Amino acid sequence: MTQAIETTTIEQYVRIAASAETLWEFWTQPDRLAEWWGTSAEAVAEPGGIFRVVMDSGPIMRGEYLELDAPNRLVFSFGWESNASGELMAPGTTRVEITLTPDGDETLLVLRHLDIPATHAPDHAQGWSHFIIDCLSPAASAA
Template sequence: MTRTIEQTLHIRARPETVWRFFTDPARLARWWGTAELDARPGGTLRVAMHEGPRPVMRGQFVELVPYERLVFTFGWEPTPGAPGLGPGASRVEVTLTPDGDGTTLTLRHSGLPAPLEEETGGGWAHLLPRLGEAAATATD
């Protein structure tokens, strides 16, 4: 049986700004890791983590609705220390909703094996505030 985690964060930046932190490799690197990406349906998403055992996340973009919603597959390249979830084996949905002075980001990660639910939730709980800080201080 697979699990789903959901996390929500208010970010002091417009949805257009937050969107760029998922679709621009230089901006994505400021909060997640060194990225190679092609932000279109079917395009690749590869992120080399900056921390821990430095695993590499790999997936594909499934859906992109500018400034509102992104969906991508998610998994890890087989390397020592990487979680046991193959590339593209799970799914991440990110929804951006205008909210007063910023954006409410809702992240829903589904298709997780039960043993990875807590670790993955902790990973997003660490990364999303970094995204929030990067987007809130963006000058573009």
């Protein structure tokens, strides 16, 4: 079942006293990923390569690398492995873009997480109906 849903984007910025090359390792190497994101990781850093992170006490992020422009730009798909197709944030349903821009001795990291399911403010109830109607299967419509 296809879902066209209302979505939102999360943006985070962080300035890190490390080179873009060092940060690139932390997004693409399993042992480096396990130092900050989870307890273990699988990472095949090539387009279409698996990207899987077991977070500390439960959730498993499952995605794949989509675009790699070392050491400045990385795009990967992001989903929760436990969520079946059709559920919120199932694998393949959201995307994360990382840009690493050198700035003196530091690197500015910009993270954009796109396609997060969301609703509009109550006066834009459109979002709800859009989300729900697009999820309806023929069986439900016949009810």
